[in-house]
Amino acid sequence: MLVTVKLFAFFREGRFIKEDRELPEGTTAGQVVDDLQIDREEVGVMMLNSRHCQFDRILQDGDAYAIFPVIGGG
Amino acid sequence: MADKIFRVNMTDLSTSIEEVPENWAGHGGRGLTSNIVAAEVPPTCHALGPKNKLIFAPGLLSGTPASNSGRISAGAKSPLTGTIKESNSGGTSAQRLAKMGCKALIIEGQPQDDSWYSLSLTPEGVTITKEEELIGKGNFAVIEAVEKRFTDKIGVLSIGQAGEMQMSGANISVKDPDSHIRSLGRGGLGAVMGSKKIKFIALDAQDGKVEIADTEAFKAANKVFTKALVDHPVSQGLGQYGTAVLVNIINEAGGLPTKNFTTGQFEGHEQISGETMHDLIVERGGKPKHGCHAGCVIQCSQVFNDAKGKYKTSGIEYESIWGMGADCTIDDLDKIAEMDSIMDDIGIDTIETAVAFGVAMEAGVLNFGDADEMTRILKEEIATGTPLGRIIGNGAGNVGRTYGVTRVPVVKNQAIPAYDPRSIKGIGITYATSTQGADHTMGYTIATEILGVGGTADPLSKEGMVELSRNLQIATAAIDSTGMCVFIAFAALDDATCLPALIDLLNARFGISLTADDVSNLGMSILKTERAFNEAAGFTNLDDRLPEFFSEEPVAPHNVVWDFTGEEIDSFWNF
Numbered sequence: 001m002l003v004t005v006k007l008f009a010f011f012r013e014g015r016f017i018k019e020d021r022e023l024p025e026g027t028t029a030g031q032v033v034d035d036l037q038i039d040r041e042e043v044g045v046m047m048l049n050s051r052h053c054q055f056d057r058i059l060q061d062g063d064a065y066a067i068f069p070v071i072g073g074g
Numbered sequence: 075m076a077d078k079i080f081r082v083n084m085t086d087l088s089t090s091i092e093e094v095p096e097n098w099a100g101h102g103g104r105g106l107t108s109n110i111v112a113a114e115v116p117p118t119c120h121a122l123g124p125k126n127k128l129i130f131a132p133g134l135l136s137g138t139p140a141s142n143s144g145r146i147s148a149g150a151k152s153p154l155t156g157t158i159k160e161s162n163s164g165g166t167s168a169q170r171l172a173k174m175g176c177k178a179l180i181i182e183g184q185p186q187d188d189s190w191y192s193l194s195l196t197p198e199g200v201t202i203t204k205e206e207e208l209i210g211k212g213n214f215a216v217i218e219a220v221e222k223r224f225t226d227k228i229g230v231l232s233i234g235q236a237g238e239m240q241m242s243g244a245n246i247s248v249k250d251p252d253s254h255i256r257s258l259g260r261g262g263l264g265a266v267m268g269s270k271k272i273k274f275i276a277l278d279a280q281d282g283k284v285e286i287a288d289t290e291a292f293k294a295a296n297k298v299f300t301k302a303l304v305d306h307p308v309s310q311g312l313g314q315y316g317t318a319v320l321v322n323i324i325n326e327a328g329g330l331p332t333k334n335f336t337t338g339q340f341e342g343h344e345q346i347s348g349e350t351m352h353d354l355i356v357e358r359g360g361k362p363k364h365g366c367h368a369g370c371v372i373q374c375s376q377v378f379n380d381a382k383g384k385y386k387t388s389g390i391e392y393e394s395i396w397g398m399g400a401d402c403t404i405d406d407l408d409k410i411a412e413m414d415s416i417m418d419d420i421g422i423d424t425i426e427t428a429v430a431f432g433v434a435m436e437a438g439v440l441n442f443g444d445a446d447e448m449t450r451i452l453k454e455e456i457a458t459g460t461p462l463g464r465i466i467g468n469g470a471g472n473v474g475r476t477y478g479v480t481r482v483p484v485v486k487n488q489a490i491p492a493y494d495p496r497s498i499k500g501i502g503i504t505y506a507t508s509t510q511g512a513d514h515t516m517g518y519t520i521a522t523e524i525l526g527v528g529g530t531a532d533p534l535s536k537e538g539m540v541e542l543s544r545n546l547q548i549a550t551a552a553i554d555s556t557g558m559c560v561f562i563a564f565a566a567l568d569d570a571t572c573l574p575a576l577i578d579l580l581n582a583r584f585g586i587s588l589t590a591d592d593v594s595n596l597g598m599s600i601l602k603t604e605r606a607f608n609e610a611a612g613f614t615n616l617d618d619r620l621p622e623f624f625s626e627e628p629v630a631p632h633n634v635v636w637d638f639t640g641e642e643i644d645s646f647w648n649f
């Protein structure tokens with residue numbers, strides 16, 4: 001299945017901003033983080049199709065999955 | 075040196091130094107400005123008339139070595155909202171005032187002729203001087219001239235042309251450590267300063283120092299406090315990307331108000347994001363990290379250079395970038411930085427003015443995305459006070475009324491900032507119930523709803539949002555009294571050592587023994603004092619509502635509307 005993965009802030013360094021990735025069925029949000037060699041501890045927010053999600057969420061074909069480090073502002 | 079109240083009467087041009095009344099002694103920053111306004115300003119007075127007063131107060135910890143403690147509060151009745159108002163900012167003024175032993179500066183009355191004045195403060199008191207040379211000038215020229223007249227070290231509070239013309243979007247500029255500008259932005263306090271005919275206030279603390287009751291305990295507490303701030307990952311992100319790091323995440327969440335609040339995502343988000351800004355700053359030899367006052371360990375501010383590597387602007391905030399960017403659909407950071415700098419110079423609130431432009435674009439006064447025309451209007455119309463300049467300079471609500479637009483994002487006539495309350499519902503409760511009109515900083519629910527700091531809450535669900543906003547508004551009112559920058563809240567929400575250390579700092583500074591309960595009681599009492607002022611000025615619970623269009627027009631991508639009942643909103647005040 002094809003999932004669009006988007007990275008933000010320093011997660012982009014040495015990786016990418018946005019990439020369509022071919023993933024095996026049943027891949028979880030957490031597995032994508034692990035594959036990208038991002039430390040789960042550093043992940044602040046994940047959104048699947050603009051809704052917050054957790055590591056155990058199973059991705060579906062056509063999903064847009066965004067991964068942010070812990071950030072803030074205001 | 076015991077702290078004193080400095081009072082200036084602009085009607086008879088007299089000044090005095092007074093003892094601090096006992097019931098104000100425990101207050102600083104917002105708690106103090108709001109208590110003084112509540113005690114001395116008739117709630118029904120005209121905000122630009124002689125009965126309104128403009129108060130400046132450093133925070134309780136300002137002037138001490140405590141990290142991030144250099145925020146100054148300004149308070150008055152707001153000409154924009156008609157409510158009580160407190161606005162706070164970094165810069166060097168809070169530290170100067172605290173070090174000269176000035177717990178609050180109260181400016182009252184109004185000159186009876188057309189003369190302009192400046193004030194100069196030292197530990198000995200206030201001098202009022204007639205001012206001619208700098209009238210009509212922008213803030214950058216004022217700061218430069220005041221430094222020449224005094225010294226480079228002088229603290230400066232000033233107004234630009236917008237404040238002179240008493241536009242209700244006018245702000246008060248605060249000089250930062252590099253002679254650049256931070257702003258007491260919201261609610262038109264620059265117009266109140268203009269109504270008192272004061273162009274600038276020079277602050278010279280001489281060799282004044284803030285006394286600390288228990289220096290050892292203070293040092294120990296500051297160490298713990300600073301570590302909590304520095305270690306928190308949000309602080310690290312703020313240093314690297316500034317607050318503009320929010321552009322992409324708020325866009326992703328579908329809460330980035332775009333094209334005058336007609337949709338929740340902006341196609342050009344990447345071009346105006348914190349990530350892009352960071353790369354541009356580094357490429358052009360600017361500084362991604364910069365503190366708005368000495369002693370800030372987070373440093374969310376930055377120095378932004380133009381394409382030729384020349385200084386353009388500093389301290390450009392997410393909300394400003396959002397307003398000129400997504401809300402006016404401009405996807406060019408250089409043009410946004412240029413306008414940010416012009417607005418600093420004219421002395422006008424970036425949020426109010428950008429939202430006012432968004433409404434003007436909807437009205438067809440100019441096209442969406444037309445940065446050149448926006449820049450022209452700023453320079454040629456607002457700065458000179460043409461009719462169009464005044465229409466926009468008096469804020470988003472004014473533009474809506476003038477051109478018959480119904481999609482006008484304001485609460486109590488103050489522009490709603492960078493988070494759509496339909497798709498990020500908790501922040502809507504803050505906009506609705508804030509004692510000062512729409513203002514995200516009053517209770518920053520975004521931390522929990524979007525950023526996962528201090529717990530989590532589904533931004534599309536109403537559940538728990540009233541309570542979340544209430545708790546944050548109470549805590550914020552207290553933090554705004556300490557002189558601390560609101561960004562300490564991220565560490566305070568997550569790190570159990572942070573708030574106790576802050577309380578230890580207060581206790582060591584004053585030789586007192588506050589508890590966490592005292593601090594939250596302080597926050598509650600400030601909110602209640604502010605609300606009582608508003609009620610006496612004629613506001614009711616029906617003013618705690620969002621504009622109708624939020625309940626009628628679903629916002630993409632989630633296609634949701636604002637759906638809190640009046641009763642649910644009103645339950646905010648059950649404390």
Ligand code: SF4
Binds near residue numbers: 142366371559560
């Ligand atoms: S974090 Fe930002 S706003 Fe807060 S004190 Fe530092 S530079 Fe100023």
